[in-house]
Amino acid sequence: MAATEGEQFLKQVSSRNTRGLLRVIILVLIAGAAVSSRLFSVIRFESIIHEFDPWFNFRATKYLVQNGFYNFWDWFDDRTWHPLGRVTGGTLYPGLMVTSGVIYHILRFLTLPVDIRNICVLLAPGFSGLTALATYLLTSEMVTSPSAGLLAAAFMGITPGYISRSVAGSYDNEAIAIFLLVFTFFLWIKAVKNGSMFWGALTALFYGYMVSAWGGYVFITNLLPLHAFVLICMGRYSPRLYVSYTSWYALGTLASMQIPFVGFLPIRSSEHMSALGVFGLLQLVAFVEHVRAQLPSKQFQTLLRALVLIIFVVALGGLVLLTVSGIIAPWTGRFYSLWDTGYAKIHIPIIASVSEHQPTAWPAFFFDLSMMIWLFPAGVYMCFRRLTDEQVFIVIYSVLASYFAGVMVRLMLTLTPIVCVASAMAFSQILDTYLDARSPKADAKENGTSDPAKVAAAVVLPDGLRSTRQPLVGIYSYASKLTVIGASAVYLMLFVLHCTWVTSNAYSSPSVVLASRLPDGSQHIIDDYREAYYWLRQNTPDNAKIMSWWDYGYQIGGMADRPTLVDNNTWNNTHIATVGKAMSSREEVSYPIMRQHEVDYVLVVFGGLLGYSGDDINKFLWMVRIAEGIWPDEVKERNFFTPRGEYRVDDEATPTMKNSLMYKMSYYNYNSLFPAGQAQDRVRGSRLPAQGPELSTIEEAFTSENWIIRIYKVKEPDNFGRDLQSATAFDQGRKKKRATKRKGARVLRVE
Amino acid sequence: MRWLLSLLLLTLFGAVQAISSAGQRLLVVLEEHSEKEKYSVFLGDLESRGYHVTVDSPKSESLSLFKHGERAYDHVILLPGKSKGLGPALTANALLDFMKKEGNILVALSSEHPTPTSVHTVLLELDIHIPSDKGALVVDHFNYDSNSAAEKHDVLLLPFPKQLRPDVKNYFAGEGVIAVPRAVGQTLGNESPLLAPILRAPSTAYSYSPKDEAEIVEEPFAVGGQLTLVSSMQAHNSARLTVVGSAEMLQNAWFAEKATLNGKAVKTANRDFIAKVTAWTFKETGVLKIGKLIHYLNEGISKKMNTSLTVPENNPKIYRIKNDVAFQVEISEYADSHLIPFVPASQDALQLEFSMLSPFHRLNLTPLSQTTNSTIFGVSFTTPDQHGIFNFRINYRRPFLTNIDEKRQVTVRHFAHNEWPRSWQISGAWVWIGGIWVTVAGWIAFVAVWLWSAPTEKSVKKTQ
Numbered sequence A: 001m002a003a004t005e006g007e008q009f010l011k012q013v014s015s016r017n018t019r020g021l022l023r024v025i026i027l028v029l030i031a032g033a034a035v036s037s038r039l040f041s042v043i044r045f046e047s048i049i050h051e052f053d054p055w056f057n058f059r060a061t062k063y064l065v066q067n068g069f070y071n072f073w074d075w076f077d078d079r080t081w082h083p084l085g086r087v088t089g090g091t092l093y094p095g096l097m098v099t100s101g102v103i104y105h106i107l108r109f110l111t112l113p114v115d116i117r118n119i120c121v122l123l124a125p126g127f128s129g130l131t132a133l134a135t136y137l138l139t140s141e142m143v144t145s146p147s148a149g150l151l152a153a154a155f156m157g158i159t160p161g162y163i164s165r166s167v168a169g170s171y172d173n174e175a176i177a178i179f180l181l182v183f184t185f186f187l188w189i190k191a192v193k194n195g196s197m198f199w200g201a202l203t204a205l206f207y208g209y210m211v212s213a214w215g216g217y218v219f220i221t222n223l224l225p226l227h228a229f230v231l232i233c234m235g236r237y238s239p240r241l242y243v244s245y246t247s248w249y250a251l252g253t254l255a256s257m258q259i260p261f262v263g264f265l266p267i268r269s270s271e272h273m274s275a276l277g278v279f280g281l282l283q284l285v286a287f288v289e290h291v292r293a294q295l296p297s298k299q300f301q302t303l304l305r306a307l308v309l310i311i312f313v314v315a316l317g318g319l320v321l322l323t324v325s326g327i328i329a330p331w332t333g334r335f336y337s338l339w340d341t342g343y344a345k346i347h348i349p350i351i352a353s354v355s356e357h358q359p360t361a362w363p364a365f366f367f368d369l370s371m372m373i374w375l376f377p378a379g380v381y382m383c384f385r386r387l388t389d390e391q392v393f394i395v396i397y398s399v400l401a402s403y404f405a406g407v408m409v410r411l412m413l414t415l416t417p418i419v420c421v422a423s424a425m426a427f428s429q430i431l432d433t434y435l436d437a438r439s440p441k442a443d444a445k446e447n448g449t450s451d452p453a454k455v456a457a458a459v460v461l462p463d464g465l466r467s468t469r470q471p472l473v474g475i476y477s478y479a480s481k482l483t484v485i486g487a488s489a490v491y492l493m494l495f496v497l498h499c500t501w502v503t504s505n506a507y508s509s510p511s512v513v514l515a516s517r518l519p520d521g522s523q524h525i526i527d528d529y530r531e532a533y534y535w536l537r538q539n540t541p542d543n544a545k546i547m548s549w550w551d552y553g554y555q556i557g558g559m560a561d562r563p564t565l566v567d568n569n570t571w572n573n574t575h576i577a578t579v580g581k582a583m584s585s586r587e588e589v590s591y592p593i594m595r596q597h598e599v600d601y602v603l604v605v606f607g608g609l610l611g612y613s614g615d616d617i618n619k620f621l622w623m624v625r626i627a628e629g630i631w632p633d634e635v636k637e638r639n640f641f642t643p644r645g646e647y648r649v650d651d652e653a654t655p656t657m658k659n660s661l662m663y664k665m666s667y668y669n670y671n672s673l674f675p676a677g678q679a680q681d682r683v684r685g686s687r688l689p690a691q692g693p694e695l696s697t698i699e700e701a702f703t704s705e706n707w708i709i710r711i712y713k714v715k716e717p718d719n720f721g722r723d724l725q726s727a728t729a730f731d732q733g734r735k736k737k738r739a740t741k742r743k744g745a746r747v748l749r750v751e
Numbered sequence B: 001m002r003w004l005l006s007l008l009l010l011t012l013f014g015a016v017q018a019i020s021s022a023g024q025r026l027l028v029v030l031e032e033h034s035e036k037e038k039y040s041v042f043l044g045d046l047e048s049r050g051y052h053v054t055v056d057s058p059k060s061e062s063l064s065l066f067k068h069g070e071r072a073y074d075h076v077i078l079l080p081g082k083s084k085g086l087g088p089a090l091t092a093n094a095l096l097d098f099m100k101k102e103g104n105i106l107v108a109l110s111s112e113h114p115t116p117t118s119v120h121t122v123l124l125e126l127d128i129h130i131p132s133d134k135g136a137l138v139v140d141h142f143n144y145d146s147n148s149a150a151e152k153h154d155v156l157l158l159p160f161p162k163q164l165r166p167d168v169k170n171y172f173a174g175e176g177v178i179a180v181p182r183a184v185g186q187t188l189g190n191e192s193p194l195l196a197p198i199l200r201a202p203s204t205a206y207s208y209s210p211k212d213e214a215e216i217v218e219e220p221f222a223v224g225g226q227l228t229l230v231s232s233m234q235a236h237n238s239a240r241l242t243v244v245g246s247a248e249m250l251q252n253a254w255f256a257e258k259a260t261l262n263g264k265a266v267k268t269a270n271r272d273f274i275a276k277v278t279a280w281t282f283k284e285t286g287v288l289k290i291g292k293l294i295h296y297l298n299e300g301i302s303k304k305m306n307t308s309l310t311v312p313e314n315n316p317k318i319y320r321i322k323n324d325v326a327f328q329v330e331i332s333e334y335a336d337s338h339l340i341p342f343v344p345a346s347q348d349a350l351q352l353e354f355s356m357l358s359p360f361h362r363l364n365l366t367p368l369s370q371t372t373n374s375t376i377f378g379v380s381f382t383t384p385d386q387h388g389i390f391n392f393r394i395n396y397r398r399p400f401l402t403n404i405d406e407k408r409q410v411t412v413r414h415f416a417h418n419e420w421p422r423s424w425q426i427s428g429a430w431v432w433i434g435g436i437w438v439t440v441a442g443w444i445a446f447v448a449v450w451l452w453s454a455p456t457e458k459s460v461k462k463t464q
Helices: A002-011 A016-036 A040-044 A053-073 A095-109 A116-142 A146-158 A174-194 A197-213 A217-233 A239-256 A270-294 A297-324 A333-339 A343-347 A362-369 A372-385 A389-407 A409-434 A445-450 A452-460 A478-505 A528-539 A550-560 A573-584 A587-596 A616-630 A655-659 A661-667 A724-731 B002-012 B033-048 B092-100 B117-125 B270-281 B427-452
Strands: A514-517 A523-526 A601-605 A698-703 A709-714 B025-029 B052-056 B075-078 B104-108 B137-140 B155-159 B177-181 B195-200 B205-208 B228-234 B240-244 B258-261 B264-267 B287-297 B318-320 B324-335 B338-341 B351-356 B358-364 B366-370 B375-382 B388-396 B404-413
Touching: A016 A116, A016 A146, A053 A095, A053 A116, A053 A550, A095 A116, A095 A174, A095 A197, A116 A146, A116 A174, A116 A389, A116 A409, A146 A409, A146 A478, A174 A197, A174 A217, A174 A239, A174 A389, A174 A409, A197 A217, A197 A239, A217 A239, A217 A270, A217 A389, A239 A270, A270 A297, A362 A372, A362 A409, A372 A389, A372 A409, A389 A409, A409 A478, A528 A550, A528 A601, A528 A698, A528 A709, A550 A601, A573 A587, A573 A616, A573 A661, A587 A661, A587 A709, A587 A724, A601 A661, A616 A661, A655 A661, A661 A709, A724 B092, B025 B033, B033 B052, B033 B270, B092 B104, B092 B117, B104 B270, B137 B155, B155 B258, B177 B258, B177 B270, B195 B270, B228 B270, B240 B270, B287 B388, B287 B404, B358 B375
Parallel strands: B025 B052, B025 B075, B075 B104, B104 B240, B318 B404
Antiparallel strands: A514 A523, A601 A709, A698 A709, B137 B205, B155 B177, B195 B228, B228 B240, B258 B264, B287 B324, B324 B338, B324 B375, B351 B358, B351 B388, B366 B375, B388 B404
């Protein structure tokens, strides 16, 4: 990196030390701004891990720090997916945890003992500073203007599209992955430009790091081959491309196969086949180039045609054969859903149920990228003007990423870097043009006369036209320059305002702690989640198994430290469907399932009292759908809708709905908060039945302050062998009727 | 404090013949205090076996099964009285709660007295049915006592019960004849595995109501072996309830009487039988006690179990798939005041399950050794090729024996990265390993040739 910066500096002829120093200072300031704008949540709430997945990453990091690397590598986690357990060491991307672990140990080595939680919380902001730097480097490779890189760095530092996944506490894979993504691209561009094996190997190294950090590495795996492929198609094959690509592919594939979770995927799964294909193609192209130099062109043509045909047939046949025979894994569902947005909804409810897998709504682009969304096409257009190898990359990247960002919300993240780069290029073009205070001299006659068109025009056109009167075409007046510069400055400032506003309002909520405003404007913290998780932690045995919908699995594991049945690592659809079935069935059906899985407590999220819409009743249909996918005869989505097709929880709710465990757990005893018959669900906006549900196989154990979390204890089987329904009925004073007259044949007892 | 007290009691009554494993506090509920005399031998026997007998009337205000939320007595005997209500202290819920706290109950019924409502409700909840007609009793025209019931045939003379099933121990065997006068027959529900008959009526017996069905019995309540005269119920927590169909069996009048069965003079052995029934009900017999459960990695050396209570079990928490694991468990049986080694019935076996959702192994445990008061059962096996959270589970439920349901959770992990065989240990991999080294050697040779060959040579260049 130092070398590249030095190179940049050397290009500047005058006072390069001053410029270099200035640039370093600016970059440091940008990094500072990037870090500080991500600290809203720490200042507003506290140093806390956010959301869901980060809780697992945090827990895994703690395990790594406590038990060392090899134990982490071989970690079998017996506190999730009870009773299956999870081979965690082999099913995660360890890059994030290892990075924090290394930072932790370095700081300890420097006698700066920092709590691992604080490292985890602040890792994402820290890396966002590095991302800004990497964006600067990448952009500087694209254009000669030095200001574009700085602008891109600044954009990258504060754009909401990136901040959404990298605020303090958002300790997720993306926190470091975006930096690695951008930096790998920078190294790739460098390698292609120089045709250097060294840069190619560095690309492979960072690619390996990226693979260890995030599943989104597949984006690089496909983008680099695509870039190479397009270059070949454009007739731009060169030994530089050959050297850089082959060294990246060979080393990078080996590096990626070292991650247990990836394993043999790079040579077996379809997603990785393009990289392999382009690798083969490059060999062929290189061979053909070599032959072309040796043969007369006529023979060469024939040879080429035959060669292309044979190779195409053999390669395609081989691919089909391997796919059919199962050696190459077929496309995964997640992959299909990238192309057909409706696919997941029909075939894989578990993927569709994740909100970040939904297609992006168009305002989200403006929300996340603000003014860059209209600068971005301009920047891409500018790449077409001087279509160098690296600018081809920008074009491909922007086309692909735009498409993917439109398909899945979370892929907005991969689009953001290229948007920053492209719009910085466009913006710096504007600034470079208009900030240049010098006006060209009027006697620059050569320009006018050397252009034959202008000469011709001058003959034909009358003198009245301004273009003929003034030899130089362009905007040189200070007024217009000032206008444009002023407008740009306003845009930039608005951009900063927008970014700050979005960060502060939309992306800085930990979602573990909810904030609301009281009527007098003061902030009110709703801390039900932590209240409930700490209740579990302090009042239940260490190995009490908690059943909840999978959304809360990581949080229960992280905050309550109790084993869970399912969690956010949705690797086992059947197990999730089992939980879905237990939640959506009658108590008589659910109870044996819960006993079989040794469930001690059931946790539900209920927002009816507070109007918290992300609760389990609203997610309930996904549980039903996922369960229906496995047991279509026992769970039917249709039965949860009224005959008119409405999803209701009030008096008109269907019997299936009213008898489902989830409904009962949500509304159990809810009536008691209201005057008789007045119970109101504030999320669904409906009045509940006067008679609340009754429970017999589970009993209420805990309800949080605002009723957001409700925890139920699963009862032991009845001591006297009765079923729990009749036992509960007996305890409530309803005695069994004496069978006065037997009907039918007498049932004899046999020993 | 409680153990101190029990220790004190233990030393005090050490000399006494039999002590229940579940405590000595016995409540006898008797409505008419005057009737106490009728049961004097029975109560005397109980006292001599170490019980602190409290006789109280259901009408007494101070009567309560609980004190400060805990049981006030360990065992209760409900003797029949005249009234149908048993008062607020002995409601059906109270009786069931008493059993939920592991109290034992012996209910004596009588055809001459009405069955209290609460008792009736409790029996119904436990799936034990008695005739609803008042005064219904069991008669047998073949096995009756011709001395006392020459006409009515309602005093049955029966031998001691035999083994219920080949795999169940018999705790009620004895010599002689049991007299069952004017019994209320019970039938047991077919659903509940918790019920077991102690004394069944002979095949010629039937139940009828002398009032309604004096002339002809069209649809008897139950007949033959379906009719039980003494039945037992053992809850999941091993609380026991015994229903004695005839309270007269407990009275002095029938403890050792002369009777005539089919013209032969016999002597009733009720005292012996009732002693066995009460001993079982109040947990003097048929009580299993599980000691230590240990499991360890079987590395060829069999470990000897340290049965001392001061040494904790200290089992490993985690195994690997395909590990050889040994399992041992120590089980004793409480028999008449002390623990003896438990030996299952001849056709029965104690089993160990190694289960995750469903059992992956279900193995018979074999007795390895015996100590003075326990048997050590054990088995060795290989963990299945499936990682997960497993349970070593012993679920042993047999009639007349207290339930054992013990489990120890253990994690079975996958192979760690360094536990696989190395590549050269797999003969199938030699081809590939050879391929790698040939390639390496070939490349080095190529480089050597390249470097040391003359630059004008074109043929070498082409090979690249």
